[in-house]
Amino acid sequence: MKHLKATTFLIAAAFAGQALAQEAGGRLDIVVQPEPPGLMLGLVQNGPTQLVAGDIYEGLLRYTTDLEPEPGLAKSWDISEDGLTYTFHLNEGVKWHDGEPFTSADVVFSADVFLRETHARLRASLAYVDTITAPDDLTVVFKLKEPFGPFISVFEVGTMPMIPKHIYEGTDYATNEMNATPIGTGPFKFDKWEKGSFIHLVKNEDYYVDGLPHLDEVYYRVIPDAASRAVAFETGEVDVLPGGSVENWDVARLTEMDGVCSTGSGWEFFAPLAWMWLNNREGPTSDVRFRQAIMYAMDREFVRDVVWNGFGKIPTGPVASVTNFYSDGVTQYDYNPDKAKALLDEMGYDGETVRLLPLPYGETWQRWAEAVRQNLSEVGINVEIDSTDVAGWNEKTSQWDYDMAFTYLYQYGDPALGVSRNYTADRIQKGSPWNNVEGYENPELDAKWAAAAVMADPEARQDAYDEIQKEIVDDVPVAWLLELEFPTIYRCNVHDLVTTGIGLNDGIRNAWIEQ
Amino acid sequence: MIRRFASNKGAVIGVLILLIVIGLALSADLLFPRGPWAMVQRPFLVPFTMDGFPLGTDTLGRDVAAGLVHGARVSLLVGLVSTIVALAIGVPLGAVAGFYGGWADEGAMRFTEFFQTIPNFALAIVLVAILEPTLTSITSAIAIVSWPPVARLVRAEVMAVKRREYVDAARLAGLSNFRILTGEVLPNTVSPIIVMASLMVATAILLESSLSFLGLGDPNAMSWGYMIGAARTVIRSAWWLSFFPGVAILVTVLALNLIGEGLNDALNPHLSRKGTA
Numbered sequence: 001m002k003h004l005k006a007t008t009f010l011i012a013a014a015f016a017g018q019a020l021a022q023e024a025g026g027r028l029d030i031v032v033q034p035e036p037p038g039l040m041l042g043l044v045q046n047g048p049t050q051l052v053a054g055d056i057y058e059g060l061l062r063y064t065t066d067l068e069p070e071p072g073l074a075k076s077w078d079i080s081e082d083g084l085t086y087t088f089h090l091n092e093g094v095k096w097h098d099g100e101p102f103t104s105a106d107v108v109f110s111a112d113v114f115l116r117e118t119h120a121r122l123r124a125s126l127a128y129v130d131t132i133t134a135p136d137d138l139t140v141v142f143k144l145k146e147p148f149g150p151f152i153s154v155f156e157v158g159t160m161p162m163i164p165k166h167i168y169e170g171t172d173y174a175t176n177e178m179n180a181t182p183i184g185t186g187p188f189k190f191d192k193w194e195k196g197s198f199i200h201l202v203k204n205e206d207y208y209v210d211g212l213p214h215l216d217e218v219y220y221r222v223i224p225d226a227a228s229r230a231v232a233f234e235t236g237e238v239d240v241l242p243g244g245s246v247e248n249w250d251v252a253r254l255t256e257m258d259g260v261c262s263t264g265s266g267w268e269f270f271a272p273l274a275w276m277w278l279n280n281r282e283g284p285t286s287d288v289r290f291r292q293a294i295m296y297a298m299d300r301e302f303v304r305d306v307v308w309n310g311f312g313k314i315p316t317g318p319v320a321s322v323t324n325f326y327s328d329g330v331t332q333y334d335y336n337p338d339k340a341k342a343l344l345d346e347m348g349y350d351g352e353t354v355r356l357l358p359l360p361y362g363e364t365w366q367r368w369a370e371a372v373r374q375n376l377s378e379v380g381i382n383v384e385i386d387s388t389d390v391a392g393w394n395e396k397t398s399q400w401d402y403d404m405a406f407t408y409l410y411q412y413g414d415p416a417l418g419v420s421r422n423y424t425a426d427r428i429q430k431g432s433p434w435n436n437v438e439g440y441e442n443p444e445l446d447a448k449w450a451a452a453a454v455m456a457d458p459e460a461r462q463d464a465y466d467e468i469q470k471e472i473v474d475d476v477p478v479a480w481l482l483e484l485e486f487p488t489i490y491r492c493n494v495h496d497l498v499t500t501g502i503g504l505n506d507g508i509r510n511a512w513i514e515q
Numbered sequence: 516m517i518r519r520f521a522s523n524k525g526a527v528i529g530v531l532i533l534l535i536v537i538g539l540a541l542s543a544d545l546l547f548p549r550g551p552w553a554m555v556q557r558p559f560l561v562p563f564t565m566d567g568f569p570l571g572t573d574t575l576g577r578d579v580a581a582g583l584v585h586g587a588r589v590s591l592l593v594g595l596v597s598t599i600v601a602l603a604i605g606v607p608l609g610a611v612a613g614f615y616g617g618w619a620d621e622g623a624m625r626f627t628e629f630f631q632t633i634p635n636f637a638l639a640i641v642l643v644a645i646l647e648p649t650l651t652s653i654t655s656a657i658a659i660v661s662w663p664p665v666a667r668l669v670r671a672e673v674m675a676v677k678r679r680e681y682v683d684a685a686r687l688a689g690l691s692n693f694r695i696l697t698g699e700v701l702p703n704t705v706s707p708i709i710v711m712a713s714l715m716v717a718t719a720i721l722l723e724s725s726l727s728f729l730g731l732g733d734p735n736a737m738s739w740g741y742m743i744g745a746a747r748t749v750i751r752s753a754w755w756l757s758f759f760p761g762v763a764i765l766v767t768v769l770a771l772n773l774i775g776e777g778l779n780d781a782l783n784p785h786l787s788r789k790g791t792a
Binding site: 227250373374384 | 574648731735752
């Protein structure tokens with residue numbers, strides 16, 4: 001442990017200081033919604049898979065709720081002055097769940113071979129990587145072609161999970177039969193998956209951190225209906241409701257029960273930001289004054305307080321306040337219907353109907369769309385809500401067949417990883433609902449986004465992103481709605497459940513139950 | 516006939532209720548000029564606790580009373596229009612089948628049976644889902660699933676009537692088949708059709724509510740079914756959001772059924788249970 005950075009020691013000390021006497025043992029029941037399509041984290045990375053597989057697999061680093069890296073499978077790391085060489089020193093004595101030792105060869109295989117092929121989001125970052133080498137069994141060196149500021153943020157378990165080389169090397173990854181019984185290095189081992197009912201994980205007795213994990217077993221329970229999930233929590237059948245597993249209207253009722261705690265923390269790394277795509281290509285939404293009018297017309301605080309029960313923050317622009325390089329030195333769009341009307345008069349809006357496509361994720365999002373429609377109609381904008389299902393929403397947004405469309409996307413801790421993709425012209429491509437769907441084109445800003453991504457000096461990056469945010473907020477390429485917080489609801493006798501920036505996804509390692 | 520109808524207390528009550536509902540629907544814009552979607556008070560306002568909001572407010576602070584009154588328009592409109600459309604399909608088809616017989620009858624009835632073999636509600640759901648939910652598509656879907664019984668009823672009536680002496684007389688007088696059908700036969704089948712139509716309006720209102728409840732309503736039109744569907748997730752903390760629209764549906768459908776029964780008694784004295792004729 002002598003390689004640990006001073007900051008990490010301080011964090012560890014702080015945790016140790018405030019923690020009660022931790023008790024070992026016990027079983028935790030957690031809702032997983034919807035049922036994951038698979039648990040092999042290198043192949044599937046959707047939300048429910050990350051939630052469950054985050055206990056089985058591990059990444060080189062973990063991230064605090066302030067997005068500071070802390071040790072994971074790597075106990076320490078060095079970054080060269082020029083920002084080109086990242087050296088990781090691995091923990092000793094780490095074993096895969098089948099008993100094989102975990103070494104630097106597994107890291108090289110995971111990052112350079114397996115994930116390069118299967119993980120689209122990581123592949124974009126790996127494009128900056130020149131070589132990945134293993135000088136010895138416990139050291140891995142990433143050499144970059146040019147400095148890539150956000151590179152230190154790609155080692156989280158969902159982004160770069162460690163894959164066992166001895167199982168996957170030379171096989172067809174997608175059809176490897178071991179996908180059904182995943183082998184990782186994590187604090188819990190896969191035991192059993194009863195489809196449609198539960199996934200059972202048991203304690204990894206050989207875990208490399210002494211005394212962890214505290215729990216004996218974890219059940220991830222599949223309960224298809226939101227109301228039934230709420231009831232299951234009330235009756236004590238489950239102990240933890242991860243964010244988004246019950247309708248928002250139930251959150252208030254459940255958190256008021258005795259012995260129930262909740263936290264909005266644990267989403268800092270993802271920083272889900274909700275906005276409306278505004279079609280910049282045609283119709284009234286192609287006029288910047290119309291887009292600004294939308295921002296002034298919406299009572300975003302009302303929605304936060306009523307539809308989201310007070311959870312979340314009002315965003316100032318494209319970068320969420322918890323994401324690195326956030327800046328609030330931008331034009332503020334407060335609720336101001338008069339200003340909206342003035343802007344509409346100025347542009348000569350003729351009452352043309354604009355279509356609004358809600359996100360088909362349940363009642364919360366439907367009510368939200370209704371509130372926005374009402375806000376807009378009160379300043380004189382004619383809005384018609386399109387009804388849709390998930391497939392229809394995907395189709396309409398990826399084919400640009402919309403005027404305004406709800407969405408939310410993750411930011412992954414850094415603007416270059418999860419923000420610029422929605423605003424630069426090179427990401428305008430039909431067929432994906434995750435890129436620059438609004439069709440915003442600004443060559444000057446494109447150059448600034450590109451430059452900011454490869455700056456080695458964090459302060460220079462901050463300046464660059466300050467400037468970008470200031471300019472883009474005046475253009476309103478999309479209508480930023482809310483920094484989402486999905487409250488995790490749990491029984492108060494469960495402690496240390498959310499300790500990192502990805503929350504429950506790797507939280508069960510530290511969790512313990514007060515008997 | 517009107518006297519016979521008026522002697523039926525239930526029918527009179529039904530007419531009164533329906534008139535009130537129609538009156539409210541027509542005056543919706545006067546009573547609630549800001550529309551049913553306006554967020555006018557704090558959310559989840561309990562009924563009878565604040566002046567001006569007797570029925571409370573919903574999840575977004577919208578006035579439940581405004582929703583009910585504006586929703587009445589959608590329910591009545593969909594009920595009425597879809598019934599008219601269903602009659603426009605069912606009556607001619609049934610009349611032709613019953614009057615001409617032969618292959619026309621065979622063809623028309625097999626076509627009707629094709630629709631009758633598919634459960635009404637399932638077919639309506641599929642149609643609305645394919646067409647995307649709008650008031651037009653919902654009304655059409657309801658009309659399309661409701662016309663087969665009309666066709667069968669009209670066919671049976673026409674077959675009975677066309678053997679009467681006065682039809683033979685008309686034929687001897689040299690009237691064309693079309694003139695006989697429209698001038699002599701159909702007018703004498705009107706009474707059961709009227710009775711059926713009044714009940715169909717009630718069924719259509721229920722169908723529309725069920726579709727909206729399932730989230731297949733027109734998202735831009737406030738309707739009773741939508742109100743109940745949206746209230747489902749908060750039913751344990753806000754009972755009034757589903758209770759009042761539920762009562763509205765119940766009362767309106769009940770009124771239409773009472774009227775239908777009254778009409779039946781008045782128009783078909785032979786079938787009357789009271790035997791007052």
